[in-house]
Amino acid sequence: xxxxxxxxxxxxxxxxxxxxxxxxxxxxxxxxxxxxxxxxxxxxxxxxxxxxxxxxxxxxxxxxxxxxxxxxxxxxxxxxxxxxxxxxxxxxxxxxxxxxxxxxxxxxxxxxxxxxxxxxxxxxxxxxxxxxxxxxxxxxxxxxxxxxxxxxxxxxxxxxxxxxxxxxxxxxxxxxxxxxxxxxxxxxxxxxxxxxxxxxxxxxxxxxxxxxxxxxxxxxxxxxxxxxxxxxxxxxxxxxxxxxxxxxxxxxxxxxxxxxxxxxxxxxxxxxxxxxxxxxxxxxxxxxxxxxxxxxxxxxxxxxxxxxxxxxxxxxxxxxxxxxxxxxxxxxxxxxxxxxxxxxxxxxxxxxxxxxxxxxxxxxxxxxxxxxxxxxxxxxxxxxxxxxxxxxxxxxxxxxxxxxxxxxxxxxxxxxxxxxxxxxxxxxxxxxxxxxxxxxxxxxxxxxxxxxxxxxxxxxxxxxxxxxxxxxxxxxx
Ligand code: NAD
Numbered sequence: 015x016x017x018x019x020x021x022x023x024x025x026x027x028x029x030x031x032x033x034x035x036x037x038x039x040x041x042x043x044x045x046x047x048x049x050x051x052x053x054x055x056x057x058x059x060x061x062x063x064x065x066x067x068x069x070x071x072x073x074x075x076x077x078x079x080x081x082x083x084x085x086x087x088x089x090x091x092x093x094x095x096x097x098x099x100x101x102x103x104x105x106x107x108x109x110x111x112x113x114x115x116x117x118x119x120x121x122x123x124x125x126x127x128x129x130x131x132x133x134x135x136x137x138x139x140x141x142x143x144x145x146x147x148x149x150x151x152x153x154x155x156x157x158x159x160x161x162x163x164x165x166x167x168x169x170x171x172x173x174x175x176x177x178x179x180x181x182x183x184x185x186x187x188x189x190x191x192x193x194x195x196x197x198x199x200x201x202x203x204x205x206x207x208x209x210x211x212x213x214x215x216x217x218x219x220x221x222x223x224x225x226x227x228x229x230x231x232x233x234x235x236x237x238x239x240x241x242x243x244x245x246x247x248x249x250x251x252x253x254x255x256x257x258x259x260x261x262x263x264x265x266x267x268x269x270x271x272x273x274x275x276x277x278x279x280x281x282x283x284x285x286x287x288x289x290x291x292x293x294x295x296x297x298x299x300x301x302x303x304x305x306x307x308x309x310x311x312x313x314x315x316x317x318x319x320x321x322x323x324x325x326x327x328x329x330x331x332x333x334x335x336x337x338x339x340x341x342x343x344x345x346x347x348x349x350x351x352x353x354x355x356x357x358x359x360x361x362x363x364x365x366x367x368x369x370x371x372x373x374x375x376x377x378x379x380x381x382x383x384x385x386x387x388x389x390x391x392x393x394x395x396x397x398x399x400x401x402x403x404x405x406x407x408x409x410x411x412x413x414x415x416x417x418x419x420x421x422x423x424x425x426x427x428x429x430x431x432x433x434x435x436x437x438x439x440x441x442x443x444x445x446x447x448x449x450x451x452x453x454x455x456x457x458x459x460x461x462x463x464x465x466x467x468x469x470x471x472x473x474x475x476x477x478x479x480x481x482x483x484x485x486x487x488x489x490x491x
Contacts, residue, residue, distance in 0.1 A: 016303045017046045017076040021069075024054040025277025026287035026341075027082030033289040033345035034080075034296050040349040041315075043300060043308045048072050053084035057092055064095035073103065079270040080299055082292060083277040093141060099270060100134045105263035106161065107168045108132040108242065109298070110274055112249040112259050115359055118320045119254035119329045126229035130249055131172065132242020133165040133197075134263055139239045146471045147393040150438035157193040157238065160375040162200035167372055168264075169236035170208045180212040181205070184221040184237040184245065191486060197238055218245075226252060250274055250291075255328045257288035260295030262302065271299035285340035288326035290316065293348070312348070317356035319347045381479040385451045387413045387444035388476060389485070390459060393469040395437040399426045406441050409462045411455045413443040417488050424490040442488070444476060451476075 020035070022028040038045065050069035057064045064084070073079045079099075086094045100108070109131055116124030142154040169181050183201040185194035198215060205213035216224070218241050225232055226248055237245065250259035256275045263270040273291025281287055293316055300309035323336030324347040330338045339347065390409075394402055399418055403426050406415050418426035419442075420435040443459060445451045456473065463470045477484045 015044050015046045016078065016305070017048060018078045018080055018299070018303075019048050019050055019069075019072045019076045020080040021050050021052045021082060021084075023052070023082030023277060024085035025083060025279045025282040027053075027084070027277055029283070029285065029341045030273065030287050030289035030292045031080075031082040033341050034292045036345050037293060037312060037315075037348050037352075038296055038300075038308070041308050041312050041352055043305060048076060052081075052095060054087060057087050057095075062092060063098060064092065065099070070102075073099075073268065073270075077268045078299060078303060079268065080292075080296055081270055081272045083273060083275060085277045085279065097139050097141065100263050101139075103268045103270065104135070104265040105268060105270055106133065106135050106164050107264045108134040108246075108261055109172065109264065110242075110246040110250070110259055110261040111294075112246070112253045114253045115258075115317075115320055118323065118334065118359065119258070119325070120331050120334055121252065121254045123229050123252055126249075126253055128225070128229050128232045128249055129172070129176075129178070129234045130242060130246040131165065131169040131234060131236045132246055133161060133237070133239045134242075135239070136161045137193075137239035146391065147437045148395075149436045155190070155193050157196050159196065159200065159378070162197050163204065163375055164372070166197075166201050166204045166236055169234055170204060170211060171372060173211050173234045174208065178211070178233045180214065180233040181208075182221065182232055182235045183213070183215045184218045184235060184241055185215070186218045186241075188217055192484070194238065201236070222248065225249060229253075246274060255288060256291075257326070257328045258290050258294070260291050260293070260298055262295070262298045264302075269299070269302055271295040271302070285342055286327050287341050288328050289341050289345060290326075311352055314355050315348045315351040315353070317359040318351040318354045319344065321356050321358055322347070322351075382481075384478045385453060386476045386478055386483075387416075387442065387451050388456045388459060389474040390441045390443060390463065390470055391472045391474075392439045392441055392463075393437055393471050394439055399429060399435070399439075402439060402441075403427075405466055405468060408466055409459045409468075410443065411452070411458055412445055412449075413451050413455050413459070414446055415441060416444045417442045417491055419488040419491075422489050424488040438471075440488075442476070 022031045050072050052065045052069055084095050086092055111129045113127040114121040114123055136156050136158060138153050138155050140154060140156045145151045173181050185198045187194040187198045222245050247256055250256045259274045261272055261274045272295050275291055278287060297309045297313050324339055325335040326344055403418060417424055419440045423433055425433055460470060
């Protein structure tokens with residue numbers, strides 16, 4: 015008996031969870047269920063994290079969590095509980111298989127069979143945001159080498175285990191040379207360890223366009239968090255419905271399984287929701303806990319139900335479906351088919367999960383880190399940039415004012431009048447002679463700025479690592 019923590023969530027959550035658990039029980043899954051409350055009710059009861067200690071204890075004790083979608087209340091500064099759980103439990107790999115079920119579910123892409131592997135802990139989802147001036151807010155994008163290595167290795171191990179032929183990397187490293195650049199660089203390094211698997215790299219915009227247009231070109235795709243969030247919804251939707259895909263969130267000790275869609279408040283409580291995403295998430299869970307026999311039984315019964323044209327409203331079409339059903343009747347139809355095998359839909363193969371095969375991250379030797387200057391960010395709405403530059407010249411020491419940018423574009427020296435400027439200025443002070451900058455030059459800049467009445471809202475140190483510049487140039491520099 016495996017203990018599993020589950021949460022019914024919000025919106026359509028309770029309906030699709032009831033349907034899923036009924037099917038698992040009918041299939042005799044060897045599971046002891048433990049329910050917890052998380053989500054909207056917990057948020058609105060005054061617990062701003064959406065989860066209490068008893069719920070955390072249950073998940074950490076059982077280590078396996080089946081979760082229905084959760085509503086993040088709008089406004090009030092509530093953080094997404096999904097993101098909190100994925101990050102707090104170290105669930106770094108989000109695996110979202112999206113394949114079509116042509117001709118039983120209408121799709122423009124009868125042959126698609128793509129697995130989106132999304133980095134689950136980093137990127138803009140760190141949720142570190144600040145308002146810095148009247149006009150400007152920022153969100154910090156964090157990409158780490160351990161984060162990249164773990165997810166990219168996971169993607170290649172997954173491909174090898176499931177006999178997939180190619181892993182594609184999606185980034186925007188033509189623009190974000192340091193953050194997405196690191197992801198791409200690590201992809202190139204790790205791909206070399208897997209010569210049996212093809213590897214290619216796509217700029218996310220054209221990669222996503224090709225994936226939406228010709229998904230047969232792709233097999234496993236791996237990408238940073240935000241892109242993976244967007245691309246996996248698109249991939250699920252073009253396979254037939256966002257209601258079809260399940261996902262696993264896998265870490266070194268815990269794992270969470272869910273549907274990829276949200277709580278669909280527009281159809282909640284109406285017995286309209288397609289429970290397939292959560293059912294398929296639960297099947298991934300059964301595979302993960304070593305109950306491949308039950309996983310196969312359920313996925314086969316589910317495929318028979320789809321083949322028989324018993325469909326929920328999101329995928330039902332005249333001429334394709336034979337019986338339009340609600341959530342409960344769909345679950346019953348799956349139960350009625352337990353023990354049957356599909357005639358047309360390819361059976362899914364189940365292989366024990368890959369999480370344990372991954373080596374632990376080994377920290378690289380420390381690079382030689384040399385301070386070269388500082389970017390001083392200033393809140394200023396005083397007029398011409400030349401006036402700001404004149405004031406800033408007074409802050410110079412061994413580090414000299416090299417450039418001022420506004421929203422990343424160089425506006426001094428030799429800016430263009432056409433460039434639109436906000437009240438948020440990045441002012442770069444750098445050494446001139448190639449020597450390291452003195453550490454005390456940075457607090458000195460800040461003290462002098464205070465004396466000059468310049469409103470510094472933050473600084474970023476400029477470093478070289480083993481002689482390689484660790485910061486981007488200004489656009490137009
Ligand atoms: P959504 O995925 O809930 O719904 C988008 C559309 O798809 C809606 O029209 C909905 O009716 C339909 N849909 C979704 N699932 C369906 C299903 N199983 N069967 C039939 N139709 C289905 O996205 P949203 O409306 O943007 O978000 C609603 C709420 O869900 C928000 O509070 C959001 O934060 C939350 N959310 C939670 C998760 C999660 O818990 N993992 C993921 C995404 C969004």
